[in-house]
Amino acid sequence: MLVLSVLVAVATMGLFAQRQNYRAKAEAADATVAKVKREKSDVEARYKEQLDLKNVEIRSLENKVLDKDHEIQVLKTDIADLGSQIADVKAQLAQITTENSSLADSVKAMTERTAGLEKELETVKKERKDSFDKEKRAVNKVAVLERDRKSLTEQLKELDISLKKLRQQYAQLKEGIAASEGTQPSKSIDGRIHSKKANMVIISVGSNDGVEKDFLFHVYRGDEYLGKVKVTKVDPQFAYAEIQEKYTQDINNIKEGDNVATILAK
DSSP: OHHHHHHHHHHHHHHHHHHHHHHHHHHHHHHHHHHHHHHHHHHHHHHHHHHHHHHHHHHHHHHHHHHHHHHHHHHHHHHHHHHHHHHHHHHHHHHHHHHHHHHHHHHHHHHHHHHHHHHHHHHHHHHGGGHHHHHHHHHHHHHHHHHHHHHHHHHHHHHHHHHHHHHHHHHHHHHHHHHHHOOOOSSOOEEEEEEEETTEEEESOOGGGTOOTTOEEEEEETTEEEEEEEEEEEOSSOEEEEEEGGGOSOGGGOOTTOEEESSOOO
């Protein structure tokens, strides 16, 4: 029995020691795993950082490629423009060549013309003797023209004075016409001829409708324009007006019932 107890105790101690050994190994393994995880995390962080840097480099390279493509397009456009300019220069060169040929012909013609002018100069020298009398006559003609110019200047001054007077008379006449036409409302007032006697009419609108003394009314019947009447007196319901003969062809043609308006519709 004692031996059995001893054996059990020894076995228990062995198992305990083995368990402690396993626990130590497990802790060591856990430490190793944690270390590996940390190293893995560090490696992943470094990899991500390098990957971000590479992505930045790639985007930078893509932008550079786009810039180069743009530069290539610009260069192509410049090349096309240069081709057009070269064509223009060639055309100008051809034109200059043609002009040079024409200029050579002109020089030849001028040479021939110079020879002709020399002959004419000889003729002029011969006619020079007669030039004195011609010059004298020209001087006399200039003196006559100068006298005529002074006379015309005086006439022009007189005409200018007459023109100023006419303008003053026109302004006075215009003011008189404006005064005779009287004032007008800003919007049209419409009515009818209520009654007529001689050259006076009564209109169916009065001061209640905005009519004032000296208003001018146009008189019409349908599409026919008959003339004008000028208000001389105003009541609340009616206005009394005189037919303006200078604006009316036939005052007898204006009758009761005809339409009137201060402003004609266009």
